[in-house]
Structures are given as C-alpha cells and as structure tokens.
Amino acid sequence: MVRAEIIAIGSELLLGGVADTDSLYLADELLKLGIEVRHKTVVGDDPKDIEGALRHAFERAALVVTTGGLGPTQDDMTRKVVARVTGRRLVLHDETLAAITQRLKARQRPMTAEQTTQALIPSRAHVIPNPVGTAPGFFLSYRTERKEDHALMCLPGPSSEIKRMVPEGIVALLEPLAGTGARGTLIRRRLRSFGLLEAEIDARLKDLYGAEQHAVIGLQAGDWGVDVSITVQGRKPESAEAIVRRVERAIRDHLGDHLYAAGSQTMEGVVAMKLKAKELSVSVAESCTGGLIAQRLTSIPGSSAYFNRGLVLYSDRAKVDLLNVPDSLLRAKGAVSNEVALAMADGVRERSGTDLGVAVTGIAGPSGGTKEKPVGLVYVAMADKRTAFSRSHLFSGDRERIRRRASQAALDLLRRYLSGKAIE
Amino acid sequence: MVRAEIIAIGSELLLGGVADTDSLYLADELLKLGIEVRHKTVVGDDPKDIEGALRHAFERAALVVTTGGLGPTQDDMTRKVVARVTGRRLVLHDETLAAITQRLKARQRPMTAEQTTQALIPSRAHVIPNPVGTAPGFFLSYRTERKEDHALMCLPGPSSEIKRMVPEGIVALLEPLAGTGARGTLIRRRLRSFGLLEAEIDARLKDLYGAEQHAVIGLQAGDWGVDVSITVQGRKPESAEAIVRRVERAIRDHLGDHLYAAGSQTMEGVVAMKLKAKELSVSVAESCTGGLIAQRLTSIPGSSAYFNRGLVLYSDRAKVDLLNVPDSLLRAKGAVSNEVALAMADGVRERSGTDLGVAVTGIAGPSGGTKEKPVGLVYVAMADKRTAFSRSHLFSGDRERIRRRASQAALDLLRRYLSGKAIE
Numbered sequence: 001m002v003r004a005e006i007i008a009i010g011s012e013l014l015l016g017g018v019a020d021t022d023s024l025y026l027a028d029e030l031l032k033l034g035i036e037v038r039h040k041t042v043v044g045d046d047p048k049d050i051e052g053a054l055r056h057a058f059e060r061a062a063l064v065v066t067t068g069g070l071g072p073t074q075d076d077m078t079r080k081v082v083a084r085v086t087g088r089r090l091v092l093h094d095e096t097l098a099a100i101t102q103r104l105k106a107r108q109r110p111m112t113a114e115q116t117t118q119a120l121i122p123s124r125a126h127v128i129p130n131p132v133g134t135a136p137g138f139f140l141s142y143r144t145e146r147k148e149d150h151a152l153m154c155l156p157g158p159s160s161e162i163k164r165m166v167p168e169g170i171v172a173l174l175e176p177l178a179g180t181g182a183r184g185t186l187i188r189r190r191l192r193s194f195g196l197l198e199a200e201i202d203a204r205l206k207d208l209y210g211a212e213q214h215a216v217i218g219l220q221a222g223d224w225g226v227d228v229s230i231t232v233q234g235r236k237p238e239s240a241e242a243i244v245r246r247v248e249r250a251i252r253d254h255l256g257d258h259l260y261a262a263g264s265q266t267m268e269g270v271v272a273m274k275l276k277a278k279e280l281s282v283s284v285a286e287s288c289t290g291g292l293i294a295q296r297l298t299s300i301p302g303s304s305a306y307f308n309r310g311l312v313l314y315s316d317r318a319k320v321d322l323l324n325v326p327d328s329l330l331r332a333k334g335a336v337s338n339e340v341a342l343a344m345a346d347g348v349r350e351r352s353g354t355d356l357g358v359a360v361t362g363i364a365g366p367s368g369g370t371k372e373k374p375v376g377l378v379y380v381a382m383a384d385k386r387t388a389f390s391r392s393h394l395f396s397g398d399r400e401r402i403r404r405r406a407s408q409a410a411l412d413l414l415r416r417y418l419s420g421k422a423i424e
Numbered sequence: 425m426v427r428a429e430i431i432a433i434g435s436e437l438l439l440g441g442v443a444d445t446d447s448l449y450l451a452d453e454l455l456k457l458g459i460e461v462r463h464k465t466v467v468g469d470d471p472k473d474i475e476g477a478l479r480h481a482f483e484r485a486a487l488v489v490t491t492g493g494l495g496p497t498q499d500d501m502t503r504k505v506v507a508r509v510t511g512r513r514l515v516l517h518d519e520t521l522a523a524i525t526q527r528l529k530a531r532q533r534p535m536t537a538e539q540t541t542q543a544l545i546p547s548r549a550h551v552i553p554n555p556v557g558t559a560p561g562f563f564l565s566y567r568t569e570r571k572e573d574h575a576l577m578c579l580p581g582p583s584s585e586i587k588r589m590v591p592e593g594i595v596a597l598l599e600p601l602a603g604t605g606a607r608g609t610l611i612r613r614r615l616r617s618f619g620l621l622e623a624e625i626d627a628r629l630k631d632l633y634g635a636e637q638h639a640v641i642g643l644q645a646g647d648w649g650v651d652v653s654i655t656v657q658g659r660k661p662e663s664a665e666a667i668v669r670r671v672e673r674a675i676r677d678h679l680g681d682h683l684y685a686a687g688s689q690t691m692e693g694v695v696a697m698k699l700k701a702k703e704l705s706v707s708v709a710e711s712c713t714g715g716l717i718a719q720r721l722t723s724i725p726g727s728s729a730y731f732n733r734g735l736v737l738y739s740d741r742a743k744v745d746l747l748n749v750p751d752s753l754l755r756a757k758g759a760v761s762n763e764v765a766l767a768m769a770d771g772v773r774e775r776s777g778t779d780l781g782v783a784v785t786g787i788a789g790p791s792g793g794t795k796e797k798p799v800g801l802v803y804v805a806m807a808d809k810r811t812a813f814s815r816s817h818l819f820s821g822d823r824e825r826i827r828r829r830a831s832q833a834a835l836d837l838l839r840r841y842l843s844g845k846a847i848e
Binding site: 010011012013014015019020021023024027028031037038039040041042043044045046049052053056060072073074075109114158160188199202209216218219220221227229231284286289290291292293294295297298299301302303304307308309310311312313314315318322352365366367397398399400401403 | 466
C-alpha cells in the first residue's frame with residue numbers, strides 16, 4: 001500500500017480558527033486509489049516551517065500532497081519552497097498565464113504582477129488545471145538525497161477547487177503510482193449508530209474484537225452518535241471484502257436498529273430517502289433546536305419534494321397561534337413537557353396539511369434549567385394522521401451539543417417510524 | 425517564544441471524516457500563554473505512527489501536546505507509546521482509579537479491566553484531573569537522547585473534556601514553561617469582512633502590506649466572508665501591541681463597514697449583541713436557507729431575549745397563509761423576487777408582533793435555476809415598523825455554500841441596520 005502524507009499550509013489553519021476539512025476529502029479519494037494517508041501535518045505560512053514539513057514528509061511517505069499557499073498574495077509561499085527543496089527552477093507556464101489573463105478579463109479585472117506569479121511552475125512538473133480558480137496545481141517526481149523516489153502534488157487551498165481538480169486530473173496522475181506500489185489492500189467501512197453510549201456499544205461488541213484476525217473495530221463518539229468502523233488491511237481485495245462483510249453482519253446483529261446509516265450517509269439523508277420513497281411530506285415545529293432540524297432536512301437537494309414548512313417558536317404565544325397548542329396545557333404542564341411536544345407535532349401537521357409532523361421542545365441551556373426540568377431535558381414527538389408519540393431524553397454537554405443531539409433524536413424518531421418498526 | 429506541536433491521535437481524524445477542531449482551541453489557549461503552535465500532526469491509532477510522530481515532534485518543538493487515544497478501548501494506544509518513547513514505566517494511579525470507580529458506580533455501571541487501564545500513568549508524570557470524563561491527562565518533562573529538555577502533555581480526545589481541563593489544570597502547568605522560554609512575542613488579530621471579494625480586499629490593502637516592517641497581513645476567504653489577519657512577531661509586547669493597533673486602524677480605514685467582527689466573534693454574535701443593546705426583537709422568514717438563519721440567531725445563549733419565531737416556508741401556500749404574501753404577487757413576480765422578499769419580511773414582522781422582520785428567498789440549487797433566475801440568486805430583505813428594504817445577491821458554489829452565504833447576507837443586512845448606517 002502506498003503511504004501518503006498531506007501537508008495543509010496556512011496560518012489560519014493553525015491559529016485562525018479554521019479547521020482543515022479538505023484533507024479528509026482528499027484522504028478518502030486517495031484511499032479509493034489504494035493510497036493510504038498515514039499522516040497529516042498543518043503548518044503556517046512560514047517558509048522554514050513549510051520546508052521542514054516537506055523534508056519530514058519525504059522521510060515517511062512515498063506521496064506527499066500539499067494544499068494551500070499557491071495564491072497570488074505575499075503569504076503564498078508553497079511554490080518557492082517546493083522549488084528550493086526539490087532543486088528546481090520556477091518557470092513561467094504559458095498556457096496557465098493565458099488562462100489567468102482570460103479569467104481576469106472575463107471578470108473585467110486587470111492583470112497584475114502578483115497574479116502572474118500563479119503561472120510559475122517548478123521545471124519538469126505536470127500542471128494540473130484549475131477549472132474554478134486562478135492558481136493551478138502541479139505534480140512532480142522527486143528523488144531525495146537518499147536516492148528514494150517520491151511523488152509530490154501541490155494543490156490550491158479552497159475546497160471547491162480541490163473538489164473539481166480531483167476527478168478532472170488528479171485521479172489520472174495518481175493511478176499509475178497506486179498500481180505499482182500496492183502491496184495489499186485496505187478497506188474501511190463505517191456504520192453509524194444513535195441511542196447507545198460508547199461504553200454500551202463497547203460492551204455489546206466485546207466478543208467481536210478478536211474474532212477476525214485481520215479486522216480492527218474502532219469506536220468514535222460524536223454529537224450525532226457513535227460511529228463504528230471496520231478496518232481490514234493487508235489482504236487480497238476479495239478476501240478483505242469478505243471479512244468486512246462478515247464483521248459488518250455481526251455488528252448489525254449486535255446493534256440492531258440503533259444503526260441508522262453507513263459510510264458518509266447522514267441521518268437527514270436517510271430520512272430524506274425514506275420520505276421520498278414513501279411519498280410522504282413532513283412539517284417541523286422546533287423550540288430549543290432553533291431551526292436545526294429544518295436546516296438539516298432542507299440541506300438535501302430536492303427537499304421540497306417532502307419538506308413543507310418548519311416553525312421555530314420561542315414564545316408560548318407563537319405555539320398557541322401557529323400550532324393550536326392549548327393555552328391551558330402550556331400553563332398546566334409547561335412548554336417543556338411531553339404533552340406540549342405531542343400537541344406541537346399534531347398542531348404543525350394539521351395546520352400544514354402534511355402527512356407527518358415532528359416537534360421538539362427542551363432546554364438547551366446554559367441557563368433556564370430547574371431541579372425538575374434540568375438543562376439537557378428534551379422531548380421529541382411526531383404525529384401522523386392517526387396517532388402521535390414522543391420520547392424524552394436527558395442530554396449532557398454544552399448548548400450546541402444539546403441542540404445537535406436533540407435534532408438527531410427527532411430525526412431518529414422519524415427514521416424509526418419510516419422504517420415501519422414499532423416505536424415504544 | 426516557546427515552540428509547540430500538537431499531535432491529534434485517532435484514525436477517524438485521518439479517514440473517518442472527522443475534522444480535528446480541538447487543536448484550534450488548544451492553539452488559541454497556548455498562544456495566550458505565549459506558546460506558539462508551529463505544527464499540527466494527525467496520526468491514526470497505529471502505535472508505530474504515533475511513535476514516529478512523537479519523535480519527530482520532539483525534534484522541532486519544546487512542548488508537545490497530544491490529544492486522543494487515552495480511552496479504555498483497544499485502539500487507545502497513547503499511554504503505551506508515550507511510556508516507550510520516554511522510557512518510563514506505566515504505574516497505577518490510585519486517586520484516578522478511585523475516581524473512575526466512583527464515576528462508574530454513580531452511573532450504575534461495572535468496573536472492568538479496560539476501565540482500569542485509564543488509571544495507568546507514566547512514572548514521574550503529573551496527573552491532570554478530568555472533571556467531565558473518565559480518562560485523566562498527564563504532563564511530564566522529558567530529556568531526549570540529544571540531551572534537550574522537552575515537555576509533553578497528553579490529553580483525552582473529546583472536546584468537552586479538553587475545554588474543561590484547560591482552565592482547571594493545564595494553564596497552571598504550562599505557565600512556568602511559557603515564562604522561561606519567551607524570547608519575544610507573537611500577536612495575531614483577526615478582522616472579519618463580508619461583501620468584498622478576496623481580490624478586492626487584496627487591492628484595497630495593497631499599500632499596507634509592506635508599510636509596517638514587523639507586521640504580516642494575511643487574507644483567508646471562506647463561506648462567511650474574508651478574514652484579514654494581522655500578525656506581529658518578535659517584538660516586545662508593548663510595541664507589538666502598538667503595531668497591531670496601528671495596522672488595524674489602517675485596515676479599518678480601507679475596508680470600512682465591510683468589517684463586521686473581530687477575533688472569534690461571529691456575525692450572529694454581533695447581531696445578537698446589538699439586538700440586546702437596543703432591546704429589539706426579531707422574527708425570520710426563510711425559504712432557501714431552510715432554517716439556517718433561525719438556527720444561527722438561536723445558537724447564542726439567551727437568544728429568547730430578542731428572537732421570537734422563525735418560519736421556514738417551502739410552499740407558496742405557506743407564504744400566503746403565514747405571512748400574508750399576496751397570492752397575486754407570487755404569481756406575478758415569482759417566489760424568488762425582490763417584491764416577495766419584502767412582503768415576507770413585512771409579513772413575518774407584522775404577524776409575529778416583533779420590532780423587526782428578516783426574510784430570504786432564493787435558489788440554492790443544484791436544480792431549480794433558469795436563465796432569468798439562476799442558481800445562486802438570493803434576495804434578502806428586512807422590515808421595521810415604518811419601512812422595508814432588500815438586496816439581491818448572486819452567489820457561486822454548491823448548495824451548502826449558497827445557503828451559508830445567503831444567511832450571512834441576511835444577517836449582515838440586519839447588522840448594518842442595527843449600526844444605524846444608511847442602507848442603499
């Protein structure tokens with residue numbers, strides 16, 4: 001298996017509060033080609049740090065991919081450092097220069113000296129065209145001082161550009177590399193669960209951990225639940241696939257309908273698919289989640305097929321006016337109660353004329369909790385034309401975490417209903 | 425200035441689609457102590473890779489901080505590898521064992537051998553208690569084979585645990601280290617802009633780039649706008665502060681009210697602050713943003729002081745029913761139009777009885793665009809008791825990016841109104 005390292009370049013990724021997410025996408029794409037990312041490094045725009053990171057990477061990886069630092073501004077240092085480390089000159093690439101000039105002309109912007117620097121490419125490098133931005137990427141083969149052959153690919157920073165360049169050029173460049181170096185295979189599969197603690201899943205899966213010699217089971221707890229990963233390494237593709245399938249079957253037996261998705265599927269994606277398949281429409285009434293459920297349900301292209309409306313209600317008056325929640329019920333039980341959640345789900349469904357209604361009411365904190373109704377207490381409910389049901393949860397964590405978990409619990413209730421399973 | 429490196433440990437951070445965001449928080453906290461994070465490395469749960477990353481880090485950083493891999497499951501390898509690299513034994517820490525036992529008892533869960541491993545700490549290490557989880561962290565001083573003194577801090581992976589442990593123990597441990605090694609200072613300040621392209625900002629700030637010898641200005645474009653960072657390094661604290669203030673003033677002169685926030689402030693945070701200060705309430709009507717504006721406005725603790733309700737309307741009928749948008753207007757102009765945006769803002773304000781109303785209508789794509797109304801066309805509007813105004817935007821990017829930018833544009837309109845500036 002070819003070992004790769006990704007170096008993300010940009011001071012904002014170190015200290016500016018910007019998370020590096022492109023490398024996750026890149027790692028997935030490389031894995032599809034049989035190239036395994038074993039390290040990621042993040043460095044600032046300091047040329048010495050970039051140089052050190054590049055040299056370190058060449059010590060441990062056959063393929064090094066950098067992102068960022070190719071733009072026209074003065075803190076874009078990548079091409080200079082690469083030229084120094086690999087001992088190449090920077091040469092002006094005519095086609096790239098023409099492309100940049102044309103791009104700027106179309107936007108009625110002047111060509112400047114800074115823009116020109118983006119057409120400088122290390123000698124003997126392949127240019128990787130950038131269909132959605134000015135700075136192209138490049139790819140070169142490099143023999144280190146220790147006479148080891150390495151490949152280096154430099155890509156611009158913006159996600160949208162990387163995502164266009166990968167299918168349109170990068171895959172073709174990397175395929176030969178992946179072919180020659182592959183000495184086995186690595187398959188990873190992720191199953192996503194909601195409703196059980198990490199420790200509970202650990203206990204349920206305990207006897208599976210050692211059962212398959214070549215499979216490793218990993219758990220990762222997050223706001224959306226616990227993901228279970230199966231990794232099989234160093235086997236021929238067919239037998240690795242068979243092992244993954246076997247382990248997946250065993251995990252499904254142990255976790256049942258707590259598993260809501262696989263791979264990069266999301267809860268909202270699964271729910272959307274089921275709603276479309278059954279041609280059912282839904283409306284949502286939210287308090288503590290503040291629009292998060294509506295936002296997730298409408299993040300899917302084509303969501304108007306099943307989503308009708310979402311109401312975010314922060315006042316009792318709005319619950320009475322827009323959902324017909326009885327005033328007396330709000331006074332007797334309080335806005336955060338099982339009864340009000342059910343009335344909200346019923347009300348939003350009826351007023352919207354949709355097949356289904358979903359509702360959430362709870363206390364996201366940090367203030368507003370009492371001894372009887374602490375921060376983290378959340379009621380989720382849903383209604384169809386005949387009946388309504390609800391569940392209560394007590395989530396821990398900060399405001400954002402509680403809101404995320406509450407939205408996940410509501411969507412999970414909907415998922416279970418749409419799966420045709422009995423809901424207690 | 426003490427140089428630090430953060431090593432984030434966990435296969436899910438390499439290939440599982442999980443972005444490492446804790447290191448951003450840690451880097452900010454370390455910088456406050458005068459410790460600069462120069463590198464971040466991400467490695468999987470492979471003991472050899474962790475060992476290699478640790479040894480590399482000791483070559484280039486005086487302080488190494490690891491996150492993750494301290495839990496009770498079999499893929500938690502950090503403490504074993506640390507013991508090997510630093511040549512220490514793992515010893516059972518009685519107080520930690522007692523704390524874990526008590527924690528599990530409170531949750532009515534059995535103590536297992538796996539749970540016990542979390543009380544194993546390298547000899548001569550300081551234990552850093554974990555008030556919100558089972559696995560504590562630890563801190564040790566380490567002299568490398570090259571006789572260089574280094575500090576190593578190992579923390580658990582979950583964000584919520586790190587965020588509690590930093591103020592409650594980590595700061596005290598690191599302060600002496602920061603004091604002895606400081607040979608200068610580094611100050612970074614971030615100003616956040618919306619409404620100008622990166623290239624436009626670059627052109628406006630061009631003459632500032634070389635004006636201050638010790639200041640570096642960086643630009644970072646993202647979905648929420650373009651962030652401008654000022655970095656001053658290697659000066660005494662007072663003069664560095666003075667330089668940052670000078671450069672900030674110059675940038676503010678050049679970018680004016682396109683700057684909406686500084687540091688880690690968000691647009692919704694700024695808007696919330698202004699709404700609270702002026703004691704104004706707001707309601708929101710959204711189509712293409714699908715609840716994102718409501719979600720952002722309610723992400724701030726105490727948002728019920730200014731937020732009344734949010735309506736996510738995916739059908740024309742809902743716009744007529746809930747916002748009094750005239751049916752004839754929808755037919756004449758179409759749902760995505762300036763006129764409908766204004767009517768929605770007016771309608772939601774009136775029906776909610778709030779001081780202000782905000783509305784968005786647009787085409788987030790990928791489908792639904794026409795030649796006259798392409799994907800990315802968005803109208804944002806707002807209304808007060810006397811008047812209403814709107815703006816049109818044409819955003820590029822995918823569905824998520826368009827939704828984010830549309831929500832940012834709507835909140836920016838609100839911000840400008842609340843700043844008392846004239847809105848064209």
